[in-house]
Amino acid sequence: MKNGILGLLLLISAATVAQQTVTEKFQKINTVEEAQxxxxxxxxxxxxxxxxxxxxxxxxxxxxxxxxxxxxxFSVGYVTYKxxxxxxxxxxxxxxIFLDGGSxxxxxxxSLRKLIIQxxxxxxxxxxxxxxxxxxxxxxxxxxxxxxxxxxMPKEVQDAVKNHKLxxxFSVxxxxxxxxxxxxxxxxxxxxxxxxxxxxxxx
Numbered sequence: 001m002k003n004g005i006l007g008l009l010l011l012i013s014a015a016t017v018a019q020q021t022v023t024e025k026f027q028k029i030n031t032v033e034e035a036q037x038x039x040x041x042x043x044x045x046x047x048x049x050x051x052x053x054x055x056x057x058x059x060x061x062x063x064x065x066x067x068x069x070x071x072x073x074f075s076v077g078y079v080t081y082k083x084x085x086x087x088x089x090x091x092x093x094x095x096x097i098f099l100d101g102g103s104x105x106x107x108x109x110x111s112l113r114k115l116i117i118q119x120x121x122x123x124x125x126x127x128x129x130x131x132x133x134x135x136x137x138x139x140x141x142x143x144x145x146x147x148x149x150x151x152x153m154p155k156e157v158q159d160a161v162k163n164h165k166l167x168x169x170f171s172v173x174x175x176x177x178x179x180x181x182x183x184x185x186x187x188x189x190x191x192x193x194x195x196x197x198x199x200x201x202x203x
Contacts, residue, residue: 022202026073026082035084035198047200049084054193066193075203085196092161093187095126095142100135101178109180113171116182120169126184146190154179161185 022045029035032049039047052062061076068074070086097116099109116133120126130142147153153161160172164185172181 022080022200023073023075026080026198026200029082029084029198030071032084032196035082038198038200042200045200045202047198050195050197050199052195052197054191065197066195068195068197078201078203080200080203082198083195084198086193087195088191088193089148090162091146091148091190091192092144092158092185093146093190094144094161095130095184095186096144096157097126097130097134097142097182098136098138099133099180099182101180103135113180113182117169117171120182120184126169143186146187157181157183162189 025038029038035047035049039049050065052058052065054063054066058066065081065083068081068083068086070083073080073082075081099112101109104112112133116129119129127141127143130138134142144153148158154172154174154177156174157172160170161183164170164183166185166188169182169184172183173179174181
């Protein structure tokens with residue numbers, strides 16, 4: 001009798017698992033590793049991981065995926081999607097002239113900074129001024145490239161660039177390191193979102 005009941009429970013359990021929809025299965029998947037296990041176990045559903053980020057050639061449908069939040073599960077037609085990861089970053093870009101307070105006195109820094117800012121106001125080319133005056137030996141005419149995070153530029157610089165508009169010229173002091181900057185914001189902030197999405201046929 002016990003064996004009969006156990007067998008019946010196993011049959012009911014198997015039927016329940018078999019009846020799970022793709023949406024229900026997706027709701028239990030929370031990591032890329034779990035998604036890969038699902039992909040390996042369900043080849044008939046043609047599952048795949050999609051890695052998307054905003055770009056000028058992003059399709060309208062990809063933009064829809066990029067608007068979703070982490071954990072969202074939704075279907076389009078007979079295909080189901082789950083957003084496993086969603087990461088937003090903002091990067092900044094500027095040009096700079098670096099003045100080293102370890103080599104120059106505060107008075108010398110102030111005089112040099114005033115001279116450079118006067119030249120900029122008179123229309124002098126910022127990149128040429130950077131080549132002439134910067135004291136860190138950079139070979140990029142002062143261009144920072146796209147940056148975010150303190151490992152790339154000091155926090156004081158990042159915060160200042162973030163709080164200024166395109167074309168602004170301003171000074172930033174990193175007092176504890178005796179670093180002094182004259183900065184020109186050369187690009188608007190670049191907002192970027194990246195998502196990792198699991199997709200599979202079925203609903």
